[in-house]
Amino acid sequence: MRVEYINPFVESAFNILKELVGDNITRGEIFLKASSQPVLGVTAIVGLTGDVEGRVLFDMSTKTAISIASIMNGEELKELDELAKATITELANMITAQAVTKLSELGFKFDLTPPTIITGNKMEITDFEVEALIVPMELEHGKLEINVALRERN
Amino acid sequence: MSSTGEKIEEQANEEVVKKIDFKMVTFSLADKEYGIDIMKIKEISKVEKFTYVPNTQHFVRGVHNLRGEIISIIDLRKMFHLPEKEKPAGTLEDVIILKLSEIRLGVVVDKINQVIGISSESIQPAPPIFSDINIKYISGVVEYNDNLYIILDVERIFMDEEETDKQKLFIDSREKAEEEPEEVEAPAHDDAGLEFMTDSLRTFSHFFVTAMNESWVMDRLVEWKKIRSAIKADFQLKNEEEADQFLSSFYSPYTGMIWDKEYKDAYINLLPGGNKPSLNVWNIGCGKGYEPFSLACLSRLKYPKARIKIWANDKDLLDVSNATRLVLTKQNTPKYLIDNNFVRPLPSGYEFAAEVKDLVFFEYHDVLSNNTIPLMDLIVARDVFSFFDPSSQSKIIEECWDKLAESGILVVGSNEYVEFDGFKLLESGPIRAYQKV
Numbered sequence: 001m002r003v004e005y006i007n008p009f010v011e012s013a014f015n016i017l018k019e020l021v022g023d024n025i026t027r028g029e030i031f032l033k034a035s036s037q038p039v040l041g042v043t044a045i046v047g048l049t050g051d052v053e054g055r056v057l058f059d060m061s062t063k064t065a066i067s068i069a070s071i072m073n074g075e076e077l078k079e080l081d082e083l084a085k086a087t088i089t090e091l092a093n094m095i096t097a098q099a100v101t102k103l104s105e106l107g108f109k110f111d112l113t114p115p116t117i118i119t120g121n122k123m124e125i126t127d128f129e130v131e132a133l134i135v136p137m138e139l140e141h142g143k144l145e146i147n148v149a150l151r152e153r154n
Numbered sequence: 155m156s157s158t159g160e161k162i163e164e165q166a167n168e169e170v171v172k173k174i175d176f177k178m179v180t181f182s183l184a185d186k187e188y189g190i191d192i193m194k195i196k197e198i199s200k201v202e203k204f205t206y207v208p209n210t211q212h213f214v215r216g217v218h219n220l221r222g223e224i225i226s227i228i229d230l231r232k233m234f235h236l237p238e239k240e241k242p243a244g245t246l247e248d249v250i251i252l253k254l255s256e257i258r259l260g261v262v263v264d265k266i267n268q269v270i271g272i273s274s275e276s277i278q279p280a281p282p283i284f285s286d287i288n289i290k291y292i293s294g295v296v297e298y299n300d301n302l303y304i305i306l307d308v309e310r311i312f313m314d315e316e317e318t319d320k321q322k323l324f325i326d327s328r329e330k331a332e333e334e335p336e337e338v339e340a341p342a343h344d345d346a347g348l349e350f351m352t353d354s355l356r357t358f359s360h361f362f363v364t365a366m367n368e369s370w371v372m373d374r375l376v377e378w379k380k381i382r383s384a385i386k387a388d389f390q391l392k393n394e395e396e397a398d399q400f401l402s403s404f405y406s407p408y409t410g411m412i413w414d415k416e417y418k419d420a421y422i423n424l425l426p427g428g429n430k431p432s433l434n435v436w437n438i439g440c441g442k443g444y445e446p447f448s449l450a451c452l453s454r455l456k457y458p459k460a461r462i463k464i465w466a467n468d469k470d471l472l473d474v475s476n477a478t479r480l481v482l483t484k485q486n487t488p489k490y491l492i493d494n495n496f497v498r499p500l501p502s503g504y505e506f507a508a509e510v511k512d513l514v515f516f517e518y519h520d521v522l523s524n525n526t527i528p529l530m531d532l533i534v535a536r537d538v539f540s541f542f543d544p545s546s547q548s549k550i551i552e553e554c555w556d557k558l559a560e561s562g563i564l565v566v567g568s569n570e571y572v573e574f575d576g577f578k579l580l581e582s583g584p585i586r587a588y589q590k591v
Contacts, residue, residue, distance in 0.1 A: 001517060001518045001519060002515065002516065002517050002518075003474050003475045003477075003478060003516045003517065003518055004478075004516075006471070006475065006518060007475070014278070023275075023276070024275075026279070027279055030471055032469070032518065032519070032520050032523065034520065034522070034523030034524060128524075129524045129526050130524065130526065131519060131520065131523040131524065133518070151526060
């Protein structure tokens with residue numbers, strides 16, 4: 001992972017979560033992962049393409065997803081319905097878009113794909129030939145992991 | 155409804171009042187706002203001039219007599235390599251007197267502003283790529299009245315300097331020890347000692363003794379026992395600091411600095427002659443950036459017209475993210491960098507020119523993961539493999555062989571040996587180089 005890519009993602013995740021979900025956010029230790037990894041239950045995926053290609057995953061448990069969606073909508077949601085899913089999608093979109101804006105100011109050009117939401121238990125995600133950067137964010141309502149895997153297009 | 159609303163508001167107000175549990179003195183330095191925990195501050199004062207003390211570090215302004223107590227005065231601008239500020243003679247300068255656990259000292263800042271109270275919960279961790287100041291000296295950032303304050307970890311800043319001094323002391327005593335006549339004849343090979351050393355180096359420094367470095371460790375052990383007995387200390391390593399001292403002579407020349415002319419010329423001679431259209435270099439464990447920038451400059455000197463690309467990666471996020479903005483001090487900048495316009499002057503030293511920076515591609519990357527890189531002409535991994543466990547060591551050496559072009563060169567640390575069928579030893583002077591066969 002090129003060092004220039006890292007900070008925009010960390011910063012935009014922090015800013016947007018703080019603005020939308022609340023003040024009580026701490027960032028965990030950033031690390032790298034190469035092997036397959038389990039996902040927590042609700043995962044939003046945004047694809048990136050351009051000079052650099054890859055994807056960004058926003059991974060959280062169903063409970064955390066419902067809490068976040070409730071706060072963002074200003075009403076208590078009981079289950080992960082269409083509205084909740086749309087809200088999480090929007091969150092993923094906002095964070096990725098802000099990071100990509102910052103990166104394009106630095107001269108890197110990307111296009112985004114529309115976000116996709118995947119839900120289910122006992123899932124695993126595997127990337128081939130690319131290493132993933134994990135940025136854990138601790139919220140009041142649980143953990144949100146941002147998982148960024150990008151590589152230069154050869 | 156309204157009464158519950160008020161209650162909640164009241165509670166919220168109460169919380170805001172209750173939460174102020176951290177006070178800091180704020181000051182400006184080079185147009186940025188900083189804060190220091192008030193508990194670390196003895197007092198603030200204005201001083202006109204300091205008594206100069208010769209032969210100190212460049213950032214020490216001198217000493218000051220504070221009502222009978224002599225304290226050292228440090229210039230924070232100089233310490234953080236910020237541009238110096240012109241001051242007319244006789245200006246009173248703002249000084250913060252710190253009381254740290256072991257020492258008292260004064261720091262000169264541009265202007266002391268005010269004391270503000272905040273909630274420690276509102277302090278956020280500093281983003282990894284942040285400011286002019288090394289992130290390990292920042293304990294966090296906080297927003298207050300629309301100003302962003304960087305909170306400095308003063309214990310860390312000044313205790314680190316102390317540590318460095320301690321290390322220097324150690325080197326002095328070691329030199330002395332070597333001069334003294336040898337009293338104890340240490341056995342040339344001591345298996346029990348070696349076994350113990352293997353365990354403690356692994357525990358304290360994550361250094362793995364294998365065929366790659368065993369001969370150095372054995373020689374060093376003999377030397378180490380002499381040093382330790384001269385200062386009447388046990389030879390066994392008890393902590394990280396001692397393990398670091400043991401390993402201090404392991405590292406290759408010019409670790410943590412830009413390579414000087416001679417060492418650079420040795421690499422230029424190592425590289426194949428002729429007009430290469432392109433050169434790919436892989437620098438594993440690039441650390442703070444001295445190695446990849448040295449490699450970029452010498453590659454450009456060797457092949458003025460080639461397309462050069464240096465892949466520099468490290469597992470240490472902090473080091474590698476600060477590496478792109480490496481600043482060299484004036485005394486640590488070799489003349490050949492200046493003569494060839496590889497560096498541009500800054501008020502506090504030199505930075506690399508854009509043409510050099512563009513050659514280096516810094517990545518936060520673990521070499522044990524997939525390495526998606528093209529074939530390399532040169533791989534430089536000095537003092538890196540020894541810090542991987544034995545099975546990873548052989549895996550990486552194989553990976554290097556795989557990623558090298560035909561007759562490509564692998565450079566390892568000057569005290570490391572590669573035993574692999576596909577490599578033949580090319581040079582073992584200051585540079586230990588192997589060629590792919």
